[in-house]
Amino acid sequence: MNNFSYAKASTVDQAISHIDGDIRNKIVAGGTNINDLLRYFITKADKLVDINSITENNSIIRLDNGGIRLGALHTNADTAYDPIIEERYPLLSKAILAGASAQIRNMATNGGNLMQRTRCYYFYDINTPCNKRDPGSGCSAISGYNRIHAILGQSENCIAVFPSDMCVALAALNATVNISSPEGERVLAFAEFHRLPADTPNIDNNLKHGEVITSIDLPAQGFEKNYSYLKLRDRSSYSFALVSVATGFEIENNVIKEARIALGGVAHKPWRILEAEDFLKDKQPTRENFSAVADLILRGAKGYEHNMFKIDLAKRAIIRNCFMALNPESQRPGAKPSL
């Protein structure tokens, strides 16, 4: 680990002033990713700014518009098990609990979840080229072992995927991200937060350096009657997604009034195709319609030597998860929905 200085911030303003817009000053909250990145020289820091003492951002509150505000410093575990989240946003609760391990969820924060970096093996191996870690050095994954890599939205510079489960649900729920900056406050729609790699894969998201995520807002609509989070991976727990799907439906008289479908594990950000969701509007929840929507979402998908299987896997996962969303009871651990 490189040697760095350490400062505690007890207010957002203090954090912003400690960071001072300098890229070498980094924020630490839960620490479950950045401490690892620092230890293995993937990220370097001159100063680590510990924001855990900022008490104004560590709770869950009800908003006047019927929505909920998740404090950026509230832990993933406390968020997933919060009675309001379990009751009104079970899709979010399930997605969080599908990620990491109990110990990591106890440490990891909501803001930090958005800021975690890819788990591409080459990003973590400082002996190999990686445009995300070392811009201009090349991408080792494109011609390397790319089983876990992107099939949508990638570029010739980077085929890494964003690893979060929580963020797949936040994308499906149309969350917004509240940000404090030296210039004041601003709000980003969730779809605008993370970026595709294009020719700057070293930049994961649109948070500017020196800005701080203070909270994440959920709109009132939580899809608590018809939802499902399906995560497919090489072992059944404590592993990142090869493909995951967050689905929420609003259904009246067997007709879909609103559909949300977000994919994880397939792109540099949670993947949504609004045109595909619109296609399901006012249609019946049938296998034919679910299959058509899967084709729309995977349109333009491109696989590599070791991840070609993900294209078909993602389509099947979408269809299966649509059926599971019709019957959320099917999501008890180990349950297999009959298709």
Next chain:
Amino acid sequence: METNQSHTTKLTINGSVYNLALLPWVSLLDVLREEIHLTGTKKGCDHGQCGACTVIADGKRILSCLTLGVMKDGSEITTIEGVADGENLHPIQKAFIECDAFQCGYCTPGQICSAIGMLKEGKANTREEVQELMSGNLCRCGANKGIIDAIMEVKKGVYHE
């Protein structure tokens, strides 16, 4: 830059108060093992992937390799050395012995601290749920069945303090 500046950090570990001068980049795991010489907490992967370094911080199970000593200023930490009451083993420890829940023993301190944390969380009711919520602790010897058996026995109230 003042990178070599140490930070005064107060940790309460297994009930004893330590006032330490810590360099910022030292993990809590290294503080426990190298500064306090409590070597029961194990360094497995040092990456947050194996759970061998699990300790209980302010009542919650966490990975001591992924946090820094300075970040835990003011915290109460319980390690494997602090779970028994003198000579009287914690129920989870008794159950691990009876259920053959370890072979080499390297993952065991983390498994026990994790199990104690999990029981306190109160979210694991069925065997399936116990397996899921213990998935952050890997055992390469393959003692997992014994580990889950031991926890289920404690949940049934077979072992008492």
